[in-house]
Amino acid sequence: MPLSKTKIIQNFNRAAAAYDELASLQRKIGKSILRNVAQSAFAEHDSPRIADLGCGTGELLKALADEGFENLTGFDISEAMLAEAQKKCGSLPSLRLVQSDIESLPTDKDTFDVVISNAAIQWCSTQKVIEEIRRVLKPCGRLWINTFGPATLRQWRDVFGDFGYDAVHDFDSTDKIESALHRTGFERIEIVSYEVDVTFNSVAAMFDSVRKIGAGAAQANPSRNHISKPDLRAIKRRFETTLKAEGQLMLTYEVIKIASES
Numbered sequence: 001m002p003l004s005k006t007k008i009i010q011n012f013n014r015a016a017a018a019y020d021e022l023a024s025l026q027r028k029i030g031k032s033i034l035r036n037v038a039q040s041a042f043a044e045h046d047s048p049r050i051a052d053l054g055c056g057t058g059e060l061l062k063a064l065a066d067e068g069f070e071n072l073t074g075f076d077i078s079e080a081m082l083a084e085a086q087k088k089c090g091s092l093p094s095l096r097l098v099q100s101d102i103e104s105l106p107t108d109k110d111t112f113d114v115v116i117s118n119a120a121i122q123w124c125s126t127q128k129v130i131e132e133i134r135r136v137l138k139p140c141g142r143l144w145i146n147t148f149g150p151a152t153l154r155q156w157r158d159v160f161g162d163f164g165y166d167a168v169h170d171f172d173s174t175d176k177i178e179s180a181l182h183r184t185g186f187e188r189i190e191i192v193s194y195e196v197d198v199t200f201n202s203v204a205a206m207f208d209s210v211r212k213i214g215a216g217a218a219q220a221n222p223s224r225n226h227i228s229k230p231d232l233r234a235i236k237r238r239f240e241t242t243l244k245a246e247g248q249l250m251l252t253y254e255v256i257k258i259a260s261e262s
């Protein structure tokens, strides 16, 4: 089912203030992107131009600046996430923050040496974002993306599904992402995926981890994801039962890491 951009923007605008406190998985996986950029030939390059797509609160941009990278541009669709990024990175001289849909960047062809994106393109059409990256990357530019695959939030999907709700959208598989990269003309494509289980010791903590970081449902058909209060209470009771039986609650994330060259 298609995603609603309006809903995605609302979710992340609401999430922005608490995002950094709750997004520990996103922060953890983002470190591999920092390592890749810092260890690449671009680290020797004279001021490579780097774009972060779906930069959120600017965690990666700030870390890249701390590593000495200049010429950084962050794109995000949520004004509140960008406002947090501005607070975090405000004094950096050569940083630009741009409110934009990353499926259609307000940027000339062949602009960037490096494009990175952490935990963001799962909210977009993979094909459109990859075409945009190909357009704005210079020849021989590098791409590092972390995103999430179909096994992500399967426990959440199953329980909400039992009550008739479509609470998790369809994440693209590694095969689909790889095909999009090939079709668009990328070379030297490397894709790996692995599962991470995040555990919680209360239902409230699990709900916060999904909803307060903006990862709640954003499908375009609201009748499938507007949850009635009685159903929500019943869903929470179901998770309580699992918690009592197993001593903890678990949510799986399928992390997909992509590296490629234009």
Ligand SMILES: C[S@@+](CC[C@H](N)C(=O)[O-])C[C@H]1O[C@@H](n2cnc3c(N)ncnc32)[C@H](O)[C@@H]1O
Pocket (backbone or CB within 6 Å): 008, 009, 012, 023, 026, 027, 030, 053, 054, 055, 056, 057, 058, 059, 075, 076, 077, 078, 081, 100, 101, 102, 103, 117, 118, 119, 120, 121, 123, 124
């Ligand atoms: C889970 S956050 C990740 C933020 C950051 N990259 C990080 O690692 O913490 C996803 C971000 O993608 C942004 N986003 C979602 N869809 C987008 C789109 N179509 N265009 C631009 N940004 C988008 C959201 O506003 C949000 O800031």
